[in-house]
Amino acid sequence: xxxxxxxxxxxxxxxxxxxxxxxxxxxxxxxxxxxxxxxxxxxxxxxxxxxxxxxxxxxxxxxxxxxxxxxxxxxxxxxxxxxxxxxxxxxxxxxxxxxxxxxxxxxxxxxxxxxxxxxxxxxxxxxxxxxxxxxxxxxxxxxxxxxxxxxxxxxxxxxxxxxxxxxxxxxxxxxxxxxxxxxxxxxxxxxxxxxxxxxxxxxxxxxxxxxxxxxxxxxxxxxxxxxxxxxxxxxxxxxxxxxxxxx
Numbered sequence: 001x002x003x004x005x006x007x008x009x010x011x012x013x014x015x016x017x018x019x020x021x022x023x024x025x026x027x028x029x030x031x032x033x034x035x036x037x038x039x040x041x042x043x044x045x046x047x048x049x050x051x052x053x054x055x056x057x058x059x060x061x062x063x064x065x066x067x068x069x070x071x072x073x074x075x076x077x078x079x080x081x082x083x084x085x086x087x088x089x090x091x092x093x094x095x096x097x098x099x100x101x102x103x104x105x106x107x108x109x110x111x112x113x114x115x116x117x118x119x120x121x122x123x124x125x126x127x128x129x130x131x132x133x134x135x136x137x138x139x140x141x142x143x144x145x146x147x148x149x150x151x152x153x154x155x156x157x158x159x160x161x162x163x164x165x166x167x168x169x170x171x172x173x174x175x176x177x178x179x180x181x182x183x184x185x186x187x188x189x190x191x192x193x194x195x196x197x198x199x200x201x202x203x204x205x206x207x208x209x210x211x212x213x214x215x216x217x218x219x220x221x222x223x224x225x226x227x228x229x230x231x232x233x234x235x236x237x238x239x240x241x242x243x244x245x246x247x
Contacts (some may be wrong), residue, residue, distance in 0.1 A: 017118015017204035038083035046090035176213035190234035
């Protein structure tokens with residue numbers, strides 16, 4: 001029989017990725033945990049309200065506006081008495097999910113943590129565009145990044161754009177002109193903005209590096225969108241080499 005560590009109280013918090021928006025794009029395991037939760041702390045409007053409504057949790061808290069310590073205190077309070085506590089993040093919590101600081105504070109208080117990954121919005125965006133993020137002969141790599149802002153002093157968008165790889169830019173909808181102004185790739189490089197990927201009000205704007213910012217603005221897209229840049233975004237994938245899988 002394996003002995004538990006001395007500081008193992010049996011208390012646990014589950015971090016679950018809710019997926020990109022469509023409530024059917026959460027994993028089976030994640031959905032079960034959400035349904036069985038006693039306490040659900042969810043990431044505000046980034047999580048589809050259908051998932052929140054489907055949870056059997058007696059206590060449901062929108063984390064928008066909650067301070068880190070307040071949120072951790074709530075999780076500890078309920079997990080310590082044996083309740084099923086689920087922290088529901090949008091997309092996949094490993095991408096811009098700000099989970100590490102939560103986990104550190106929970107583990108300091110002897111609360112175990114498990115993470116259930118989710119479908120990232122970058123994959124929902126690729127599905128909406130009906131393309132691959134990696135495509136033989138076009139791009140063998142994917143760069144996931146974000147622009148400088150309140151919590152990031154400098155970014156590497158200019159340097160990344162020289163690598164001839166697919167770029168996916170998070171958290172930059174309000175700065176599309178600034179972002180595209182930093183790019184070193186040719187101005188006719190295909191680009192797309194996908195708003196609310198997989199949600200009922202999903203919107204796709206296609207263009208090039210030179211005009212995508214203006215097109216997105218004209219379409220009224222101001223937040224909650226991804227910018228995708230590279231040959232895989234274009235309608236015709238120039239240079240595409242047929243996969244060995246079908247040779």
